[in-house]
Amino acid sequence: MSGNRDHSDYLQRAAMYDLLAHNVKYTNPNLHMQYYLKHLKYMNKAMQMRNIQQTQGEGRVRFLHTSPDAPDIDIYINGQMHVKRLPFRVASNYLPLKPGKYHIDIYPTGNSVDSVLNKKITVEPGKFYTFAAVNPVKKMRLLPYLNQPEVPANESKIRFLHLSHDTGALDFAVKDRDVVFPNVSYKQASEYLGIMPMTVDLEIREAGTKNIILPMPKAQFRPNETYTILLIGLSKEEPALQAMILKD
Numbered sequence: 001m002s003g004n005r006d007h008s009d010y011l012q013r014a015a016m017y018d019l020l021a022h023n024v025k026y027t028n029p030n031l032h033m034q035y036y037l038k039h040l041k042y043m044n045k046a047m048q049m050r051n052i053q054q055t056q057g058e059g060r061v062r063f064l065h066t067s068p069d070a071p072d073i074d075i076y077i078n079g080q081m082h083v084k085r086l087p088f089r090v091a092s093n094y095l096p097l098k099p100g101k102y103h104i105d106i107y108p109t110g111n112s113v114d115s116v117l118n119k120k121i122t123v124e125p126g127k128f129y130t131f132a133a134v135n136p137v138k139k140m141r142l143l144p145y146l147n148q149p150e151v152p153a154n155e156s157k158i159r160f161l162h163l164s165h166d167t168g169a170l171d172f173a174v175k176d177r178d179v180v181f182p183n184v185s186y187k188q189a190s191e192y193l194g195i196m197p198m199t200v201d202l203e204i205r206e207a208g209t210k211n212i213i214l215p216m217p218k219a220q221f222r223p224n225e226t227y228t229i230l231l232i233g234l235s236k237e238e239p240a241l242q243a244m245i246l247k248d
Contacts, residue, residue, distance in 0.1 A: 010046035014039050059123035060094040063131050064246075066163045066232045068239055070116065070137035072109040077102050085109045088239065089232055091130065091246055099125040104142060106133060116140050128248065130228065134163055134187065145189050147248040149226045156197045156221040160229050161189040167235045169207035174200060175215070183207045189228070197223040204231055204243065216243050 021035035063075050065086045075083035075092070083092045106117040117140045121131065128147035135141050151157045160172040160181040172181040172190070181190035184207075202216040214231065221227060226248040233241040 010042045014042035014046060017042060057125045058096045058098055059125060060128045061097050061121075061123060061131060062092045062094045062129070063133065064091040064230075065089065065133050066230070067133045067135060067137050067140050068165075068232075068234055068237075070108070070133070070140065073116070073133065074107045074109050074112070076105040076107070076112075079103070079105075089242065089244060094128070097123045099123055104131070106140070106142070117142055130246070130248075132161075132163060135165055143187060145228075147226070147228070148192055149248045151224060151226050152194065154197070154223045156195050156223060157192050157226040158195060158221060158229060159190045159192045159227075160184055161231075162186050163230055163232050164234060164241060166237070167213065167231065167241065170213060170231065171205040171207050171209075172229070173203055173205055175203050175217075179205075192226070195221060197221055197225075202229075214241050214243055219245065 017035045017039035021032050021039055024031045024035065063083055063086060065073055065088050068088065070088065072085045072087045074081055075086065077095075077097070082095055086092055100123060102121050102123065104117070104119045104121055105115045107113075107115050116137055117133065119142045121142070121144065123129070128149055130145045130147055132143050132145060133140055134143055145161065148157070162170055162184045163186070165186055167186065169183050169185045171179045172184060173179045180193065184190055199218055199220045202219050203212050204214045204216065205212055213235075216229075219229070228246045228248055230244040230246065231241060232244060233239045235241060
C-alpha cells in the first residue's frame with residue numbers, strides 16, 4: 001500500500017473486501033475468512049488515518065513546575081482549569097490544543113483568586129511544547145521550549161536544560177570523560193544529540209572545570225525515545241539540586 005493513501009482510500013479497500021467476503025460467504029468459507037480479515041485490516045487503517053488527520057493540525061503542550069519555593073499549582077487555559085495540583089519537579093501530560101493564542105493563568109492550588117502568573121502563549125500546528133514555570137514564585141516566569149520527539153528507528157535523542165536559577169553555567173558530560181553539552185546557562189536548552197540507546201554514568205559540572213555539581217549514575221536511554229535532561233533545585237538553599245529525565 002502506498003504511504004500516500006488517505007482515510008477514504010482505506011475505506012474503499014475495506015468496502016471492496018467486505019463485498020468480496022459476502023460473495024463467497026457460503027461457497028468458500030476459507031476465502032471468505034481471508035477477505036473478511038483484509039476488510040478488518042483496512043477498516044483499522046482507515047480509523048488510524050482518520051485519527052492522524054484529525055490530530056495533525058493540533059499542537060501538544062505540557063507544563064513543568066520548577067519554581068523552587070512555589071506550592072503545588074493549578075493551571076488554567078482561557079479560564080478553564082486543565083492541570084490540577086502540579087507539584088514541584090513534575091511535568092503534566094501533553095494537552096492537545098488547536099493552533100492559536102491562549103491565555104494562561106497559574107494559581108496556587110485551591111486559590112483561584114490570587115494568580116502567581118498570567119501569560120499569553122502561541123501554539124503552532126503539529127508542534128510539541130514544554131512550558132516551564134521557573135524562578136522563585138514572586139518572580140515566576142513561564143518559558144517555552146520546543147520539543148522534538150521524532151527520533152530515527154532504534155536510536156535515542158537527548159538534550160540538556162538548565163533550570164536552577166542560582167547556579168552558574170554548566171557542562172553536561174559523561175563521567176570522567178568528554179563534555180557533551182558545554183557552557184549551558186540558566187534557562188538555556190542545548191540542541192538535541194542523537195545517541196545509541198544505553199545506560200551510562202553522567203555528570204553535571206561547573207562550566208570549564210572538572211568540578212562536579214551533580215553526578216547522574218546509571219542514566220538510562222531506551223531506543224525510539226527522546227529525552228530532556230534537566231537540572232532543577234538550588235545550589236545554596238533547599239530544595240537541593242536534582243536532575244530529572246523527561247521523555248519528550
